Amino acid sequence: MATVEPKLVLLFSGKRKSGKDYVTDLIHQRLGPDVCCILRLSGPLKQQYAQDHGLDFDELLGAGEYKEKYRADMIQWGEKQREKDPGFFCRVAIKEAQQPIWIVSDTRRLSDLQWFWREYPSQSRCVRVEASEETRKERGWEFTTGIDDAESECGLDQGVDFDWIIKNEGDGSQLEEQLATGLLSIAKEKAKED
């Protein structure tokens, strides 16, 4: 388990190329590395998958074609691990977290959210990043059967009451304003609490 108790845990989800990494990187920049850290459930998954399959871990972390080539198989591989232990990737992801605000950039399944709600019930908040299909296509997304219609992409489409929904269209020109008036102001207040 992490060595500190967080003050706020922001659980992000969103479709492929909605901009989860872009938005969470921006929040990280605005809050600063002393106050917040980005945790990726897919981090330990990709690391182990890369090691087992002789692949490039850094490329799997990026936003390019390399990752997409292996996505379907990575999903299957990760699901086998989750069947054995649904909280496995959550526990590994939070292990080194030291900062008071945690951003989990890639929750995908109700079991991910349930794990955080159980461990950090008063601190957890759900955030959805949304972009239209047109915008996502401009960012390189193409509908892929077996991926975009599967749990990895659709697991949180229903049954979640999101605390914030962030619209990340086009160049994201309204992004700063949406964040400043909502999530960022709450996060800054929380960070100051004793």
Ligand SMILES: Nc1ncnc2c1ncn2[C@@H]1O[C@H](COP(=O)(O)OP(=O)(O)OP(=O)(O)O)[C@@H](O)[C@H]1O
């Ligand atoms: N507001 C924005 N302005 C400019 N570029 C953006 C914006 N949002 C996202 N992008 C770009 O779109 C691409 C996809 O974004 P990102 O990797 O953040 O999406 P994601 O939801 O994390 O996708 P995946 O699930 O495939 O990892 C990246 O190249 C990113 O830089």
Ligand SMILES: C[C@@](O)(CCOP(=O)(O)O)CC(=O)O
């Ligand atoms: C294998 C998987 O973790 C890939 C996630 O990659 P990314 O968050 O889209 O960069 C998706 C999943 O866990 O189903």
